[in-house]
Amino acid sequence: MFLxxxxxxxxxxxxxxxxxxxxxxxxxxVVVDRETGEILGRGRNRREQDASPTAHAEILAIEEAARxxxxxxxxxxxxxxTLEPCPxxxxxxxxxxxxxxxxxxxxxxxxxxxxxxxxxxxxxNHHPRVTExxxxxxxxxxxxxxxxxxxxxx
Amino acid sequence: MFLxxxxxxxxxxxxxxxxxxxxxxxxxxVVVDRETGEILGRGRNRREQDASPTAHAEILAIEEAARxxxxxxxxxxxxxxTLEPCPxxxxxxxxxxxxxxxxxxxxxxxxxxxxxxxxxxxxxNHHPRVTExxxxxxxxxxxxxxxxxxxxxx
Numbered sequence: 001m002f003l004x005x006x007x008x009x010x011x012x013x014x015x016x017x018x019x020x021x022x023x024x025x026x027x028x029x030v031v032v033d034r035e036t037g038e039i040l041g042r043g044r045n046r047r048e049q050d051a052s053p054t055a056h057a058e059i060l061a062i063e064e065a066a067r068x069x070x071x072x073x074x075x076x077x078x079x080x081x082t083l084e085p086c087p088x089x090x091x092x093x094x095x096x097x098x099x100x101x102x103x104x105x106x107x108x109x110x111x112x113x114x115x116x117x118x119x120x121x122x123x124x125n126h127h128p129r130v131t132e133x134x135x136x137x138x139x140x141x142x143x144x145x146x147x148x149x150x151x152x153x154x
Numbered sequence: 155m156f157l158x159x160x161x162x163x164x165x166x167x168x169x170x171x172x173x174x175x176x177x178x179x180x181x182x183x184v185v186v187d188r189e190t191g192e193i194l195g196r197g198r199n200r201r202e203q204d205a206s207p208t209a210h211a212e213i214l215a216i217e218e219a220a221r222x223x224x225x226x227x228x229x230x231x232x233x234x235x236t237l238e239p240c241p242x243x244x245x246x247x248x249x250x251x252x253x254x255x256x257x258x259x260x261x262x263x264x265x266x267x268x269x270x271x272x273x274x275x276x277x278x279n280h281h282p283r284v285t286e287x288x289x290x291x292x293x294x295x296x297x298x299x300x301x302x303x304x305x306x307x308x
Contacts, residue, residue, distance in 0.1 A: 053226040053250035054208070054217055063208055072207040087273055088245025091266070095242050096207035110278060112245070119241055122271055124264060 001037050005102055008032055008039070008080040009135045012104070015044040015057065016082045016142045024048055026142045029057035029081040031065035031074060034099065040077065041065030057081060058089035062096050074098050082139040084111035084132075090119045094126045102131040104139025155191050159256055162186055162193070162234040163289045166258070169198040169211065170236045170296045178202055180296045183211035183235040185219035185228060188253065194231065195219030211235060212243035216250050228252050236293040238265035238286075244273045248280045256285040258293025 008030055015028025024045045031041040043060030047053065058081050066072050074096040082104045085093060090112040093101055101113065101120075112119045113130055120128050162184055169182025178199045185195040197214030201207065212235050220226050228250040236258045239247060244266035247255055255267065255274075266273045267284055274282050 047226050051223075051225050052217060052220050053228070054213060054220075054246055055226075056249075059208055063206060066206050066208075069205075071205050072201050072209075074207070086245055086249065087266075087278065088242055088249050091240055091242025091245050092208055095210075095240065112241075116278060117271070117273075117276055119271075124241065124270060 001035065003032065003034060003037060003078065005080070005131070005134055008078070009082070009102065009104060009139070011039065011042070012057075012080045012082050013135070013138055013142060015042055016139070019044040019046070019057070020142060020146045022046075022049060026146050027057040027081065027083045029061040029079060031061045031098070032078045032080065034076050034078055040068045040074075054088065056086065056089050058085055059092055062092050062098070066096065072096060078102060080134075082142065083107050084113050084115055086110045087112040087117075087119065093128055094120070094124050097126050098128055100129045100131065102134050104133065104135050105143060106133065106136070155189065157186065157188060157191060157232065159234070159285070159288055162232070163236070163256065163258060163293070165193065165196070166211075166234045166236050167289070167292055167296060169196055170293070173198040173200070173211070174296060174300045176200075176203060180300050181211040181235065181237045183215040183233060185215045185252070186232045186234065188230050188232055194222045194228075208242065210240065210243050212239055213246055216246050216252070220250065226250060232256060234288075236296065237261050238267050238269055240264045241266040241271075241273065247282055248274070248278050251280050252282055254283045254285065256288050258287065258289050259297060260287065260290070 041064030195218030
């Protein structure tokens with residue numbers, strides 16, 4: 001079915017804002033079934049709260065979607081995320097066979113999709129398609145205002 | 155303190171054998187505190203049982219170690235794993251600031267440490283050291299015999 005990419009990215013932005021309110025670096029993600037348009041998984045960064053190095057938005061959204069499907073295989077799904085995925089999350093996207101990744105802001109220091117490397121172009125066994133920079137400005141703005149507030153407090 | 159790398163890798167092999175007995179691709183991992191020699195986390199592949207794309211041995215060992223420490227930061231730890239880590243797990247190793255990765259068998263198709271890419275040599279913000287091929291033969295043998303048994307059953 002037709003997927004309104006902007007609407008799903010706005011969901012991801014709302015999750016990023018939730019992370020910011022909890023004092024976490026604001027990143028949000030949703031996993032969407034391309035057939036039905038249903039959101040199967042939602043995640044936002046919880047690294048500090050959970051004291052877990054794996055508690056990134058994408059990992060939590062992917063894990064919830066897999067629980068919903070009862071399968072590790074998320075073929076036929078899109079992942080929307082406000083920030084370019086890091087190597088861990090890009091690898092989880094490959095492992096879960098997600099069809100397409102749509103990200104907002106670029107991560108020049110830790111991005112594994114286009115910025116530091118182009119992981120999906122390497123000869124792994126799955127090659128997700130990519131849409132870069134969707135709603136880049138609002139996605140980046142959430143991060144920018146979070147770091148500005150931290151600097152003001154410091 | 156002095157760490158007996160072989161002893162820890164044998165622990166990881168025992169976890170891989172546990173995975174095989176449960177019908178999972180046999181990979182095992184342990185996270186060890188380099189100061190005390192204590193095993194902080196153990197993991198073995200549970201992808202099919204948990205129906206989760208993130209349930210790799212390394213991720214589960216890292217998550218257990220982080221819970222034990224009460225921190226996402228596993229500086230001062232080694233990770234021992236029977237198979238070269240995939241991109242997801244290599245990324246989790248970077249994110250958790252693990253000092254050194256010791257792996258047994260090479261993964262020519264999915265390895266992100268030396269085989270398909272050399273992720274730890276890219277300009278990310280942490281560069282774990284690597285020991286390759288420790289107890290390679292017994293680590294590879296567990297995998298080989300698992301796949302032989304599957305072929306016989308098929």
